[in-house]
Amino acid sequence: MTTNDSRYADTAGRAVLQTLRAYGITTVFGIPGTHNLELYRPLSDLGIHAVTTRHEQGAGYAADGWGQQTGLPGVVITTSGPGLQNAMSAVGTAYCESRPLIVLSPGAPLGQEFGDRGSLHETKDASGMAGAVAEWSRRVASAAEAVQAVHDAFVLFRTARPRPVHIEIPLDVLEGPARVPSAAREARPTPPPAAGDPDAVARAAALLATAANPVVIAGGGATRATAEVTALAERLRAPVLTTLNGKGTVDERHALSLGANLRLPAPRAVAEASDVLLVLGSKLGEAELWVPALRPGGRVVRVDVSADQLQKNLAADLAVQGDVAAVVTALLSALPDRGAAATPDLSTARAETAAQIVEALPATVELGARIVEALPDDAIVAGDSSQIVYLAVANQLRQARPHSMLYMPTYATLGYGLPAAIGARLADPTRPVVTVTGDGALMFCVNELATAVEQRLDLTVVCVDNGGYAEIKQNERDRGIPPVGVDLVQPDWAALATAFGATGTRVESGADVGAAIRAAVEAGGVHLVHIRQEA
Secondary structure: OOOOOHHHOOEHHHHHHHHHHHOOOOEEEEOOOOOOHHHHOOHHHHOOEEEEOOOHHHHHHHHHHHHHHHOOOEEEEOOOOHHHHHOHHHHHHHHHOOOOEEEEEEEOOOOOOOOOOOOOOOOOOHHHHHHOOOOEEEEOOOHHHHHHHHHHHHHHHHHOOOOOEEEEEEHHHHHOEOOOOHHHHOOOOOOOOOOOOHHHHHHHHHHHHOOOOEEEEEOHHHOOOHHHHHHHHHHHOOOEEEOOOOOOOOOOOOOOEOOOOOOOHHHHHHHHOOOEEEEEOOOOOHHHHOOOOOOOOOEEEEEEOOHHHOOOOOOOOEEEEOOHHHHHHHHHHHOOOOOOOOOOOOHHHHHHHHHHHHHHOHHHHHHHHHHHHHOOOOOEEEEOOOHHHHHHHHHHOOOOOOOOEEOOOOOOOOOOHHHHHHHHHHHOOOOOEEEEEEHHHHOOOOOHHHHHHHOOOOEEEEEEEOOEOHHHHHHHHHOOOOOOOOEOOOOOHHHHHHHOOOEEEEEOOHHHHHHHHHHHHHHOOEEEEEEEOOO
16 A cells, blocks of 8 residues: 555645644654544654554653653644543643643544534544643644644743643544645744843842842742752852752752752741742642642742732732743842852751651651662652652652653642653653652553553663552541552562563562662663562
8 A cells, every 4th residue: 555645745734743843843642543644644754753652641641751851842642532532631730730732633524523423433522621621722624723723832832831732633624635835834933031020020139139038939930940040049049949840940959959848847947937938930839838828927029921820829029920031030130249148057957858758658768768869860750649759759859950850749640650751761862761650650551661662762660569559548547437449459560561571670678679770770671670568
């Protein structure tokens, strides 16, 4: 069968993928299906690598991991109906964590919307479904509209709070001639970043200049401003705390860093004791803080690209709407040098933080310390919503740059870690990639071991097995509910990994954890290190 069918020489599918390629997209994630083949046909010609995951949820999380390393939106191609629906957890994650994601799917032909005809993969309102979860969803009526939707997505990602979008292309449009000029498929210039109202910036600078005890909180919206935020902290001699999404915005080994530990009382007390608290690119959500709200005693200055965020969860005395890097650059220009101002002594706060980490769940934290000690310094670590991660590893890791801890603290989904690690490794093959996950979480995505093997990746999976859903089991006990639905049958994890074509290792004692992880990372290939932990 020929692949040079003239009917498909230049379809809407090709126009959309060509536009994405012009913006730098080199990898897409998804699963080919009956209705999306014209989104797959042009990939090889355009130099775009297609990664077939074993579930569309995994495709979305892998795209997220890829996007965090490249600074570009991850792209997912689904088929109609169930394929799109399977990706919705990943869309919800990207929405809650403010990450750019583009989902492309075919849809019912024009005029057949809401037809209830019994068509293959028929969905009542696919775009309405996706739009209820994504930032926006568009069902386009032409190739030109589809291309324009791609351009609009990049404007959103570059000038506003980045969140996922969905483009539904009716099947007859997708497979029909594009009739879109080549020039319209070219990437458009990046709009200049909003530097904030000059008067608001001047007032913020004046407030910070007189602060005796300023503190900076950096969120996910600050991760593309590492140099600027570091310079500002040094100018102010201000301690820096981050949310988990902002982790690494300032090197966590820096003398001014208190890490991504806002969930703990000691670092939170440092923030609340400030006379000026500068919040950069964070909504300060309850899921990030584990408390309803911060209660600072001093003035609050907030900087965010989204106006909706500037008063959310914590009222600002002074708000500056704009791109964090651009606004902080303006602040640096307006701030005087603080001369011989002393660097604050954070040793007590650090010691109290370390003690509070251990208090959470001592056995888990001890194991987390062994895992962290074994990780390469420059590793990208993907975590799941597992106790070993949110009570231990995420708090214990000290990382030098952002997007090195792949996590989703707000949506807190299970099954994120392994596919996110796959995407990250594909994006940056120069850094070691390790995913740390619980047994319950890994079972949500264990099929993606096949994807990692198929892509010939060097990837280590650390599975901490506490026999099921240990936290929910404790929650049940706390409410007087006899444990139900939380003690899970376990596979032979090492044998399962081997069956997928990976290498499985069983760790029999805590003393062997570090050696097993180091050996797996050094050996290359896909490795699963199974650690049995008593619940």
